[in-house]
Amino acid sequence: MSFLVPQRNxxxxxxxxxxxxxxAIARVHVQSWREAYAGIIPQDHLDRLSLPAHERQWRASLAxxxxxxxxxxxxxxxxxxxxGLSRSRRDISGELYVLYVLRACHQRGIGRALFDACHYExxxxxxRGMIVWVLADNPARGFYERLGGTLAGESIVAVGGERLREVAYVWPD
Structure with a gap:
């Protein structure tokens, strides 16, 4: 497993x-989806994302x-x-479910630091190992490739009434 300590910041x-x-997590979650998925996920779905619903979900999950x-x-x-537990593979038991950073804060090492913290956890x-599923049209795919993820599969997911292709990256450790 790679775990790099970022430079002191x-x-x-x-x-x-x-x-x-x-x-605050709900705010970042909704804003990040709107930033990352504009033009990929139907706009009406992005417009309907609910801060209160995301807040309730995160509060319940963390509690x-x-x-x-x-x-x-x-x-x-x-x-x-x-x-948490991988939802799709038995040979890779860990899964990175979500990782979002506000666009204004990209290129500061924040995503890498979160990735490393989750991978370590x-x-x-x-x-054993870690998998992450990413929409195929998501520009963040390059982030996972730069971190050494190996392309390991694809599937179709329904989002906002659309069927979208997603791809998996793995770090087998």
Whole structure:
């Protein structure tokens, strides 16, 4: 498993999420989807994303034993990542479910720091390897390729009434 410690940056803090972070996580989740998926997911679906619904989901997940890491840049929550048991493979038991960073904060090492924290947490919990599923048209695919992910499959997922292709990247450890 690769785990690189980023250069010291006093503006960036990666920490475990708490239920009280649910409002800020929901804001980043909705805004990131609207930024990343415009032109990929139907706009009416993106427009209907609900901050209160996402907040309830994150608050419940974090209160019920789910885990996530958040990234704070200059004391403002700007990204998050979470994972758990792989939903699609038996040979790779860990899965990165979500990793989002606000577009204004890209290219600062935040995504990499969240990725490493989630990858480490999955290994700490005894998972073998890690998989992540990404929409095929998502420009963030290059991020996972630069981190050494190996293309390992594809499927079709329904989002906003559309059938979209997604691809999997794996890190077998």
């Amino acid at each position: 006093d503006a960036l803090v990666i920490r475990r999420a708490h239920p009280d972070d649910a409002t 019920d034993g789910g885990w996530a890491f958040v990234a704070e840049w200059e004391q403002k929550l700007v990204g998050f990542g979470s994972g 999955l290994a700490r919990r005894g998972h």
